[in-house]
Amino acid sequence: MFNENLAALRKLNGLSQEELAEKVGISRQALSKWEAGETLPDIEKCKSLAEIFGVTLDDLVNYEAKENYGLSAPPKGKHLFGVVTVGDKGQIVIPAEARKLFTLTTGTKLVVLGDEEQGLAIIKADQFLEMAETMRKAVNGDS
Numbered sequence: 001m002f003n004e005n006l007a008a009l010r011k012l013n014g015l016s017q018e019e020l021a022e023k024v025g026i027s028r029q030a031l032s033k034w035e036a037g038e039t040l041p042d043i044e045k046c047k048s049l050a051e052i053f054g055v056t057l058d059d060l061v062n063y064e065a066k067e068n069y070g071l072s073a074p075p076k077g078k079h080l081f082g083v084v085t086v087g088d089k090g091q092i093v094i095p096a097e098a099r100k101l102f103t104l105t106t107g108t109k110l111v112v113l114g115d116e117e118q119g120l121a122i123i124k125a126d127q128f129l130e131m132a133e134t135m136r137k138a139v140n141g142d143s
Contacts, residue, residue, distance in 0.1 A: 002046075002061050003037040005073050009053045009060070010035075024048050094122075 010020050021031040024045055033039040041049070050057045059073035074080060081095040094104060102124070104110075109125035136142075 001064060002040065003035050005060055005063050006049065007035045009049075009055065009073060013053060020052070023052055 010017070015023075017031045017035070018028045021028045024031070024041075025048075026041075026045065030039070030041075034041055046057055046060060050060045053060070053073075054075045055063075055073045056076055063073040079098070079101070081098040084092040084095070086092055098104070104124075110122050111125050111128040113121040113123065115121075
């Protein structure tokens, strides 16, 4: 997985092997061997690569594009939890991993936002209200 992620992220970021190798401080040949799966970098080089691409070290090493619709590892803090199906009454089941990460428990109130061009977004109601209050204060000049 590492070698596939490395090659995909390098290409996604429009870097040649030579350019990426220079950023990491290695030879192009060493990078080529990493992408071919012949060798693996040490942990410090992996950390450097993760920083360059803005992904987590875990995603750089373990992300499986085949399980995530062929997409490359997401930027830090961004997640693809999978596909959900809308039920006949409009209900969806939020994947367990997302519920755990965002501490969504029974009774958590959510706000559903919509943009006709970009789609839907879901945010915790308390966070949305805090954000709305901050914006209201900024517009009104309140402190």
